[in-house]
Amino acid sequence: MPESSITIKGKKNSSFIDTVKEIIPEGGNLNLCLTCGACVSGCPATGLADMDPRKFLRMCAMGLDEEVTTTPWVWMCTMCQRCVYVCPMKIDIPQLVYNARATWPRDKRPSGIRNSCDMALRNDSNSAMGTAPDDFIFVVQDVLEEYRESQPEFKDMVAPIDKQGAHFFLNQNSREPVTEPDELVPLWKILHLAGVDWTYGSKGWAAENYCLFLADNDSWEHVTRVSANQANQLGNKVFLNTE
Amino acid sequence: MKVNSDWNKELGVTFTIQDPCQIVRKGFGDAVADDLRFVIESVVGKENVIEMTPNKSNNYCCGGGGGFLQSGHTEERRQYGKIKFNQIMATGADYCITGCHNCHAQVHDIGHHFGGAFSTVHIWTLICLSLGILGPNERAYLGDDLKEVNVFHPETAL
Structure with a gap:
């Protein structure tokens, strides 16, 4: 041998x-x-x-x-x-x-992934960037208002948050609302023209889940449940995950 | 509302498709990859789509998934992505369409890092472009060849 x-x-x-x-x-x-x-x-x-x-x-x-x-x-x-x-x-x-x-050991896992998971645990947004629900709501409403005015063909366009009974619960990567809000708009336009009944959630709106990548099962489940519970409470029929 | 590819008849801008592992191989399989192609071909013209090899369920991961982008192993991530870069370059396409944020960030990064001339774009951008409803400030990921094409409310440019 x-x-x-x-x-x-x-x-x-x-x-x-x-x-x-x-x-x-x-x-x-x-x-x-x-x-x-x-x-x-x-x-x-x-x-x-x-x-x-x-x-x-x-x-x-x-x-x-x-x-x-x-x-x-x-x-x-x-x-x-x-x-x-x-x-x-x-x-x-x-x-x-x-x-x-x-x-x-959790503290030996890559800090970039761990920090993104920890950010998501800070509040009910689930955002890896730590963005609070109120900040998300503000950005969405602000951008929507701006586009309704500057592009009057879309004066009736909506971007609902916590719309009870909407068919689709749509989540959203944090990158758009936080760093490039104009990139939110094309999808809203498509949904508007297609007559889709949809909503974001004030809780669990963020689509990314770094706790999954971190292999932190408890935190992964927590983040997923925040989103799922919000969709359930709103009575939405379909969960659209954009990630 | 009906999308069409008339805007690209004369231009002949070409596109390739990065099938997202999550929704295709790990999700709904080739059927959803075919749906994705139905949309893309309707929007940019079938003759302007150049496929990567391999593709659909057999596609190679770009290297953006699984937390790799945040893992701190940047050099290894780009080495991983070099295969995807070569596959995109082999198509000669002007654009790579990505279906998810991880793919978008990674393909955008490897394109820049390895000196590719292609742009990396979301599908929603192209749907709105084809419908003539894409404003001047919604074009962050379009290249110079499409920045001025079919602009909706050009007077609102910032």
Whole structure:
């Protein structure tokens, strides 16, 4: 046996891959890898941080828990699921990546993602930029007023907030209201001309959810519930997620 | 209200499409990718759409998703996005249409970083352009070739 081989002594003491298998549907097929490499060849994250999807999966299977739960690669995989799409055995590598993220101490996870999640927890907007509901309402009403006047063909255009019983609950990335409010308008125009009955929510209006990317399950659920509860309270029928 | 592509008959501005992983591969599959093409072809003209390879459910992620944009690993994110940049450049299209904010930010960034001449645009901008209702201040992501085309209320320019 070559000296560089990895020797597994006795019963493997891995817990990471087994834990993940228990919590995802069908165990994610995590035992079925044929090592064909289709995932690797079609993954844009291959080679970053000296890692690729097959290598990551094989290391998990070999019980190298320390390595797989500390590699920064899990923050470079976007969990786009192309590896699953091309995999003959439909192995759910992205779920391994997500759960590896979740093993990191929260304060060691990338600060940019963590701060965006923490911002969303500050108030009921869910905004990664920390924008308060009142600020969002002000911007929407201000921009709407301006366009109704300057483009009179749209004098009846609406951008409702908390409209009870509207068919669609529409959420909105924070970037437009906060940094480029004119970019809000084209979508409003399309909805207006199409006669769509829609509303924003004063709570849960922001579409982004960095707590998901942070793999902070409790916060992710909180943010999602704020939006869902608002749509439910307003009696909206369809939740339109623009993200 | 009916969109059409007459505005682009003479101009022949070309577009490629970044299929968003979330709604296509991870969501509704090729059916929704085809719906997206029905809209885009109606708006810019079928002859002006140049597809990336591969596309639809088999599309490559641009590298904007999963929090990568906020992760601090900027160099790796751009290395990841270089494949997408090459795919866009291979189409020779003037514009890349992106369907979500993460894609928009990433494709915009890699286009700029690697020196591509293409612009990155939201679909809502093009729908309004085709309807003749896109004002002068709603064109942040249009290139110079379309800044002056079909302008609604040009007198309101800031």
